[in-house]
Amino acid sequence: xxxxxxxxxxxxxxxxxxxxxxxxxxxxxxxxxxxxxxxxxxxxxxxxxxxxxxxxxxxxxxxxxxxxxxxxxxxxxxxxxxxxxxxxxxxxxxxxxxxxxxxxxxxxxxxxxxxxxxxxxxxxxxxxxxxxxxxxxxxxxxxxxxxxxxxxxxxxxxxxxxxxxxxxxxxxxxxxxxxxxxxxxxxxxxxxxxxxxxxxxxxxxxxxxxxxxxxxxxxxxxxxxxxxxxxxxxxxxxxxxxxxxxxxxxxxxxxxxxxxxxxxxxxxxxxxxxxxxxxxxxxxxxxxxxxxxxxxxx
Numbered sequence: 001x002x003x004x005x006x007x008x009x010x011x012x013x014x015x016x017x018x019x020x021x022x023x024x025x026x027x028x029x030x031x032x033x034x035x036x037x038x039x040x041x042x043x044x045x046x047x048x049x050x051x052x053x054x055x056x057x058x059x060x061x062x063x064x065x066x067x068x069x070x071x072x073x074x075x076x077x078x079x080x081x082x083x084x085x086x087x088x089x090x091x092x093x094x095x096x097x098x099x100x101x102x103x104x105x106x107x108x109x110x111x112x113x114x115x116x117x118x119x120x121x122x123x124x125x126x127x128x129x130x131x132x133x134x135x136x137x138x139x140x141x142x143x144x145x146x147x148x149x150x151x152x153x154x155x156x157x158x159x160x161x162x163x164x165x166x167x168x169x170x171x172x173x174x175x176x177x178x179x180x181x182x183x184x185x186x187x188x189x190x191x192x193x194x195x196x197x198x199x200x201x202x203x204x205x206x207x208x209x210x211x212x213x214x215x216x217x218x219x220x221x222x223x224x225x226x227x228x229x230x231x232x233x234x235x236x237x238x239x240x241x242x243x244x245x246x247x248x249x250x251x252x253x254x255x256x257x258x259x260x261x262x263x264x265x266x267x268x269x270x271x272x273x274x275x276x277x278x279x280x281x282x283x284x285x286x287x288x289x290x291x292x293x294x295x296x297x298x
Contacts, residue, residue, distance in 0.1 A: 003034060008060050009052050011036075011045075018043065018239075019055060019063040021115075037113060037162050040067040041239040042216035044162035044188050067241065099292035105211070105253035105285025107131035108154035109245070110145065110196075112138040112161020112189070112216075116242040120158075123246045129253045138162065138189040141196045149203045149210075155285040156211045156252055158245045159196045163189040163216035165237050181237065182222065190220035194227040201228035208283040211252050213245050221278055231266070231279030241271035248277060255284025 003009065003022060010016025020036035023044070027033075032049040040063070107129060111117035114135045124131035132152050136144045138161045149157065165187055168180050184191050193214040204210035207230050214224045215233035217240050224232035231248050233240045247270040255261045261284050270277045 003049060003052055003054065008039065008055055009036065010055050011047050011051050012053055013051050016053065016055060016059065019060055020045070038217070040064070040242055042116065042160060042162055042242055043218070043239050044164050100288050100290045101292040103287040103289055104129050105155035107156045107158060107249050107253060108148060108152045109133040109158040110136050110141055110148065112136065119242055120246050123243055127250050129250065138192045141192050142199060145196045145199050146203055149200060156249050157200055158249065159193050159212070159214040160216050160245050161189065163187060163219040165218040184220055184223050187220045189216065190223060193219060194223050197224060197227040197229050207280070211282055211285065213248050216240065230282045231277060234276050235278040236275040238272060238275045240276040244270045244272050244277055247271065252282060252285055254286050256286050257284055259284050
């Protein structure tokens with residue numbers, strides 16, 4: 001077989017619409033099943049070896065460029081807003097002759113994919129958000145979340161990685177489809193996100209004291225929200241971008257503690273939009289402090 005772990009491939013049956021990385025190769029009944037993860041979309045899928053094809057560099061570069069353009073456009077917008085806020089703050093400091101230090105909300109980002117986590121951590125740094133990241137497989141996140149919360153005591157928790165909705169073959173009527181969409185067993189990893197959120201809520205029940213984002217592509221939105229998340233994917237079971245959790249965290253981390261973050265602004269500010277991410281009203285986690293210490297290194 002010409003396909004190897006780490007190769008960038010597409011599925012012929014879907015006209016190679018998504019660029020995947022080969023995550024694993026499993027032998028079943030003398031045939032190979034290829035486990036795939038999206039390079040930009042938080043999707044996990046499997047396909048027979050006969051359906052998987054290596055993609056030419058031109059296709060890969062086009063896909064990366066299209067997603068990067070969308071992500072960079074949003075990042076530039078966020079950075080411009082941050083610079084404007086800093087300029088206003090500096091003007092206020094000058095007029096009031098006061099020294100104020102900034103304390104954005106702290107993020108603990110638990111991700112099932114190292115490549116995605118690296119991408120997100122780079123974005124947190126560019127946005128000047130205090131964030132710590134850990135790579136934990138989706139199935140292991142419920143076992144790890146409590147210890148990591150105790151270790152890092154974040155204001156914002158992200159639980160993400162890969163997911164997928166596996167539509168049962170018997171889904172025919174609208175009633176049956178609704179039932180299938182509300183059955184957690186029809187999702188690859190949603191049960192792990194739900195369990196992790198429930199454990200996080202045992203650690204901190206308040207939705208304002210600990211803000212939780214959970215989910216990935218096509219995740220069981222209603223189940224994750226019911227488990228206690230502030231924000232989750234995916235209301236319309238669409239694919240979400242790897243950086244969507246960062247976009248949500250930016251709004252929460254940089255909104256003052258005495259304000260409710262504008263919900264529509266948070267959700268439409270993601271790359272995927274309202275179809276991909278939903279949530280509830282949530283208080284911001286940013287705080288001004290004073291005076292700024294003469295010995296501060298930040």
